[in-house]
Amino acid sequence: MIRIRKYLFASFVFLITVVSAQRKELKGQLISADDVEGIHILNKTAPKYTVSNEAGSFIIEAEVSDTLFISGLKYQSKEVVISKEIYDLGYLEIKLIEKVNELDEVIVGKILTGSLESDLENSDAKTELNFYDLGIPGYTGKPLTLNERKLYDADAGPWGYIGFGFGVNFHKLLNSISGRTKKLKKIVELDNRNNCIERLKREYEDIIFENVALEDNLRTEYFLFCQEDEGFLQLCQRRNDLEAIDFLKLKLKAYLENRNSSSND
Incomplete structure (x- = not known):
C-alpha cells in the first residue's frame, strides 16, 4: 500500500513537471x-x-x-x-475596447431660430455643464497632459472600499507594486519642472542677464541648476513675479560662485 502511494505521488510530481x-x-x-x-x-x-x-x-x-x-x-x-x-x-x-459612458437621448425644450440674440434670450443655460451635473464622475479641471493622464489612470480611486465586504483596488495595487505609479510621478514632476523653467526663462531671462554676459550653453546649465532646487516647484505654483526674480538672481549668484570655485581648483 505504501509503495503504491509512493508510486502515485511520484507520478503526480512527474505529471506536474511535464505540464509546467x-x-x-x-x-x-x-x-x-x-x-x-x-x-x-x-x-x-x-x-x-x-x-x-x-x-x-x-x-x-x-x-x-x-x-x-x-x-x-x-x-x-x-x-x-x-x-x-x-x-x-x-x-x-x-x-481593446474603450469604456464609454453613454447618456440618454437629450430633448431640447426650446426651439432655436438661428438668431443669436433671440436664441440667447430663450436659452435657460446659466452655468457651464460638468461631469457631476450628469451624474458621471470625471475630471473638470484643466486638461491633463499625456503623462498626467497616465498617472491618473494608474493611481485613480481609493485603495479599497467597504460595502457588503472589503474590496481591493487591484489596478491601483498592481501599479504600486510594479513601480509604475512611482515612475509616472517622477515623470510628471520632471515635466512640471521643465515647463516651469521654460516659462521663467521666457519671461525673465532678459532681466536676469541684463548686466551679466553668459554664453548660451552656460545659460542653459544655469537654468537646469535653478530647476533642481528643492523648493522650485512650490515657487512655480505661487506664480509671484517678484519672488521668482529674486530666486533667479540668488541662484545666478550661487551658480557663478560655483563656477569660479571650480575654475580656481
Whole structure:
C-alpha cells in the first residue's frame, strides 16, 4: 500500500513537471487607437503576471487552455483563452475596447431660430455643464497632459472600499507594486519642472542677464541648476513675479560662485 502511494505521488510530481514544462513565453500585442501602456495581463491559470510597454506589447508565460485576463482602467476587461494555434504561433493580438459612458437621448425644450440674440434670450443655460451635473464622475479641471493622464489612470480611486465586504483596488495595487505609479510621478514632476523653467526663462531671462554676459550653453546649465532646487516647484505654483526674480538672481549668484570655485581648483 505504501509503495503504491509512493508510486502515485511520484507520478503526480512527474505529471506536474511535464505540464509546467509545456508552458512557454508568448509575445502579445494590444491594439487600440489610444494609450496602451501599463495594461495589466494576468495568466489566471498559472498564475503569471506582466504589464504592457509603451507600444502595447508584452511577454507572458502560458500554455494551451490557459486564460489571460486583460485589465486597464479605461478599457473593458476581457479574457482570452490560449488556443493551440496561438500557442504554436507564439504570438497573439488583443483588441481593446474603450469604456464609454453613454447618456440618454437629450430633448431640447426650446426651439432655436438661428438668431443669436433671440436664441440667447430663450436659452435657460446659466452655468457651464460638468461631469457631476450628469451624474458621471470625471475630471473638470484643466486638461491633463499625456503623462498626467497616465498617472491618473494608474493611481485613480481609493485603495479599497467597504460595502457588503472589503474590496481591493487591484489596478491601483498592481501599479504600486510594479513601480509604475512611482515612475509616472517622477515623470510628471520632471515635466512640471521643465515647463516651469521654460516659462521663467521666457519671461525673465532678459532681466536676469541684463548686466551679466553668459554664453548660451552656460545659460542653459544655469537654468537646469535653478530647476533642481528643492523648493522650485512650490515657487512655480505661487506664480509671484517678484519672488521668482529674486530666486533667479540668488541662484545666478550661487551658480557663478560655483563656477569660479571650480575654475580656481
